[in-house]
Amino acid sequence: PQQTLDAVEATGLRCTNVCVQLNSFENRVYQIELHDGSPLVVKLYRPGRWSAAQIREEHQFLNALAQVDVCVCDVIELPKGGTLSQSGPLMLALFARQGGRAPEEVTMAMSARLGAMVARIHQVGVELPVEHRVALNADRLDDTLDWLLDQGALPADLVDRYVETAREIAAVLDERLTQVPRHAIHGDLHLGNLILRRDILHVLDFDDMMIGPACQDLWLLLPGRDEHTLRLRTAFLHGYRQFRDFDTRWLNLIEPLRGYRYVTYAAWLSRRWHDPMFPHTWPNFGTQKWWQKATQDLEDVLAHLDAPVVPDQIDDWAEEGSDLWDWGESR
Template structure:
């Protein structure tokens, strides 16, 4: 029986990774380390001159070649504008995307550093200006093949898939689907007429790297065409007063370089709900990958779906109340569970 691209992807080995990189014209030493990643497979590879690069193998069937090249093109434009991102490293023939066994892959420059220990007020101001610069570049071009962030792409398509495959336990299915569909309807209504352009799409703190005082933005794998506020609320998902105060610091810094439509703050709760739905469907779609059952042992239980239904009902309540980000129960309320927003899709 012949292997499918997905089978080959799930069984990638360091030897196969080095073979692919060398087949594209980059000679390597036999040094190859896997890096943390759920959605794709990412390796640090040592070249013949002992410098190291990052090899990224895209999960088959997720993005088309045209969509991936739009990610690479956006990164190149950002790098050209001197925005600190980790751009792709061209292969010797100048291309940025290759294929082996129907698995697409590329190289990135290795960028050292660490995730910021704490996002304080000064860092949020820097992030506001950095996001504005990214959005200025994003709005100056197009991405005809990338996903447009919408109620359909981030909720309804996923809900149809979940319902068709009976993923949700019968005891909670009606309640979950009712809340999720209502969130999708609310998001669709509030997204109508809102300006959209190329954005990072997954700009949470885990995708930041601090090195020698410079903030680098990583992982544009989930780049979408969407509203600017998506890249704000993921950095500041909290619902308490301090989160709102830091949100204002971010926006004031952002507006030094680009106008921010404050009316779109009303999108925070609907966008939060869309991401929760998209996240649950993402895990369900990937359950055949052995990494997922090990990482998310609670997923699929009745308790999991009951908690998700409650969280979506809260989002819906706050959306209908017209709250821009929610109040979360008071000044000391913790931010919503990070597991619902910050997953590694690289």
């Protein structure tokens, strides 16, 4: 904590001794208190994970979203200029504190709100000049798989099954991404990265922003395969299309994107295994049982590549009360 406070004060701000660690696996995140009593959140970026240029693009995305009243955690301009402070390998940024609660249930109305919010994020992402961020594509999936193989992470009796299935998914992803527009997206937009504050949705954690298809920011919010989730997707698309077009054919990316997520998640855990927090949180990772399930999950993706992604019949639910958000409310 003292090192964190010293790093913040090096930016020109004065702090009290308050420094409370918040939940975060990839970075170290603390709530601090300035000398005038106002709270801020400081994010210490994991060394080696992002370059300064990549982090600045994250901040540019946040600032651009804030300018059009998309509710995000505002990144704070530092007294000495800019939003990123760097000292050796340590890079930090300060953010406004955002209180609130996670959405408890995704109803049809909430799904439409999510769709509208994501569309507005993508409206900004399309116009954002991004040069340094990761691109979501089949090559990255293949490269991640190669890394896992080089590390010898997989049990010998599962290597062939896992690799063959993952390569097939990569080939399908490559084919289905053809002609699909890609632009700056959140990239990790699951419900855990949303909060409701005064009934307004706020989006958190743009660390993993990337260049990718719009569908990536849909399926993580609505990942199920059941009929109810398929209906929720129709509501999401109704909200999304209030602001941007979304070709229903793009939804055939959901399953290959799911496979992409499974492989990159396994590699993320493997890369972070030296951090004591990871073995403590995922004690079964790397075991025969874990990789057996991971292999079965990939095979399940392959089996569902042509499964329905929206209902055969579209509900008429939107005819009543479809405008369930008020973007004019104060942030």
